[in-house]
Amino acid sequence: MIHYYELARLDAQQRARLLRRAEVAIDDLLEYVRPIVKAVRERGDEALIEFMERFDHVQVPADRLRVSQEEIARAHDRLEPEIHHAIEHAIRNVRTFHEHQMPHEQWWMQVAPGVMAGEKITPISSVGLYVPRGKGAFPSVMYMLATPASIAGVPRIVVTTPPGPDGEVDPASLVAADLCGVHEIYRVGGAQAIAALAYGTASIARVHKLTGPGSPYVSAAKRLLYGTVDVGLPAGSSEANLLADETADPELVARDLLIESEHGPDSSSLLVTSSRSLVEAVLKLLPEKIESLPEPRRTFCRTNFMSEKGTSALILTESMEEAIAFVNEYAPEHLEVHVRDPFAVLPELKNVGEILLGSYTPTSLGNYSLGTNAILPTGGFAHTFSCTSVYDFLKRTGIGYVTAEGYASLSETTRRLAEFEGFPSHARAVTDRPV
Helix, strand or coil, rough: CCEEEHHHCHHHHHHHHHHHHHCCCCCHHHHHHHHHHHHHHHHHHHHHHHHHHHCCCCCCCHHHCCCCCHHHHHHHCCCHHHHHHCCCCCCCCCHHHHHHCCCCCCCEEEECCCCEEEEEEEECCCCEEECCCCCCHHHHHHHHHHHHHHHCEEEEEEEEECCCCCCCCCCEEEEEEEECCCCCCCCCCCCHHHHHHHHHCCCCCCEEHHHHHHHCHHHHHHHHHECCCCCCCCCCCEEEEEECCCCCCCCHHHHHHHHHHHHCCCCCCEEEEHHHHHHHHHHHHHEEEECCCCCHHHHHHHHHHHHCCCEEEEEEEECCHHHHHHHHHCCCEEEEEEECCHHHHHHHHCCCCCEEEEECCCCHHHHHHHCCCCCCCCCCHHHHHCCCCHHHHHEEEEEEEECCHHHHHHHHHHHHHHHHHCCHHHHHHHHHHCC
């Protein structure tokens, strides 16, 4: 049976379960990952090669950790033309959108006569992008990360991605990386790749920031390395909400509910609606649509919608206001809005990684080709984190300039506050300064 709940009848424990999603308990993995991180810190490439053989079942010598230019050139030749063109098309849209985000390199304002304050915008000097692989390839993750990094002007963009069974990086990801201007690509994945980016090895120089989605082991490594390196936004198991009213097409709703659910057995996909007739129609349609999927996607969706541990569900609320309030509390990674006037509810949607309005904007468009970024906060972190953008690869520095006139207007205020807080050197810096 498909999970179905009436929100008003859920007890506190059931509601908390939905809000927690099916997130793996990262704390349980920390002790497993800790020795991997420690080994890479202490033994560098030797540890990377050892873990690659243990976890990926491939043998790669240190001099082949970095993907060569020849391999990248071959990837362009090997990739099917239609996939090559699709990647190019998607990158154009993603680039167009993210170019519009770029702030001015520097700005000033006059706070008071003779007092100038502003900001200087500078790219982060080096970033590491983690691109997962699993059983397939994710060139979309590559260009979603690399495009804004490139537009931001990061001087050194490094990618780590797990090798396939043959020890190679898939051609589609290499093509995407090349088209986006990635500078270095390494065939290494998992917690060991995160440690290599954070600490550096003989083959992989450390970076100042890393970002990108990954397995629970990757997430655990990031948590361990917080404070050693900027680990970026929390991007874990896929999740989506679909907010709908009685005007929504049940066929589209049932189909779109499977978009994020097919990612894996720990994904979460929720229909949130005040329409009982829509829920009843989707309940009838969903099982057949799940059964029509190929493996392993069928099993993933079955697990999410039908098993005891699954957190995908249809949720009936007593009003659209209650539905919107639940979505804001859940803070989903993706939100599709299938209501009569989606722009009317847009101002009320506060805590979401991305909002996709209308029946022609399925989550799959956002994931691949719309132009907005699909690397988004999960696990409720949309309450405080934003979607990936050029701002993730830029830093702001405050700048100031004060003339003699401005100094005269600030010095007495500064002295009083410095003495009040007990900082005599702060105070003397203005009282003893010749004007």
